[in-house]
Amino acid sequence: DAMVIQNPRYQVTQFGKPVTLSCSQTLNHNVMYWYQQKSSQAPKLLFHYYDKDFNNEADTPDNFQSRRPNTSFCFLDIRSPGLGDAAMYLCATSSRDPHQPQHFGDGTRLSIL
Amino acid sequence: QKEVEQDPGPLSVPEGAIVSLNCTYSNSAFQYFMWYRQYSRKGPELLMYTYSSGNKEDGRFTAQVDKSSKYISLFIRDSQPSDSATYLCAIRKGGSEKLVFGKGTKLTVNP
Numbered sequence: 001d002a003m004v005i006q007n008p009r010y011q012v013t014q015f016g017k018p019v020t021l022s023c024s025q026t027l028n029h030n031v032m033y034w035y036q037q038k039s040s041q042a043p044k045l046l047f048h049y050y051d052k053d054f055n056n057e058a059d060t061p062d063n064f065q066s067r068r069p070n071t072s073f074c075f076l077d078i079r080s081p082g083l084g085d086a087a088m089y090l091c092a093t094s095s096r097d098p099h100q101p102q103h104f105g106d107g108t109r110l111s112i113l
Numbered sequence: 114q115k116e117v118e119q120d121p122g123p124l125s126v127p128e129g130a131i132v133s134l135n136c137t138y139s140n141s142a143f144q145y146f147m148w149y150r151q152y153s154r155k156g157p158e159l160l161m162y163t164y165s166s167g168n169k170e171d172g173r174f175t176a177q178v179d180k181s182s183k184y185i186s187l188f189i190r191d192s193q194p195s196d197s198a199t200y201l202c203a204i205r206k207g208g209s210e211k212l213v214f215g216k217g218t219k220l221t222v223n224p
Contacts, residue, residue, distance in 0.1 A: 102212060
């Protein structure tokens with residue numbers, strides 16, 4: 001089945017230690033998104049790529065970076081994680097067709113020690 | 114005023130009940146309307162997607178959009194314990210890739 005796959009499902013890192021989360025897709029979608037979701041809250045968009053074009057949300061901290069080396073893969077880098085960055089990180093994809101919705105992966109749950 | 118409002122619940126119903134979940138939005142530029150279901154520790158799963166006023170039915174689920182009132186609903190008939198999850202409404206403006214999510218309503222269906 002075509003999918004959005006996130007690895008790892010669970011990630012533990014130390015305060016201030018850089019961490020990278022990965023997302024891959026077999027849907028061949030142009031657009032890839034990274035969301036942060038904290039407990040009992042709605043997903044919050046961090047940034048998205050429209051093909052290679054990077055679009056950062058105004059309130060996304062500088063601590064969060066992203067890379068998209070090709071259509072299939074996208075990475076979220078957190079340079080110096082703080083305790084407040086503990087959350088579920090969701091990757092989603094969509095096509096150019098405005099009548100098609102976003103499809104989500106199952107997320108990576110990040111814990112900070 | 115928030116762009117989309119959704120009652121977070123929680124909502125608890127007996128098995129077999131009809132469930133009604135609702136969102137309101139403030140901007141008539143929103144043209145695309147989605148309902149996602151999210152189980153605990155999983156990503157949101159698309160349930161329904163529509164871009165016109167009226168009803169759309171898929172099995173036990175019916176999505177309803179009233180653009181004149183800026184009101185969207187999801188109805189679940191014959192609710193099952195497996196429907197216990199958080200339901201998120203999400204809306205999108207024409208020409209934008211970005212979704213605006215409601216806070217989500219946590220639903221529990223009791224056997």
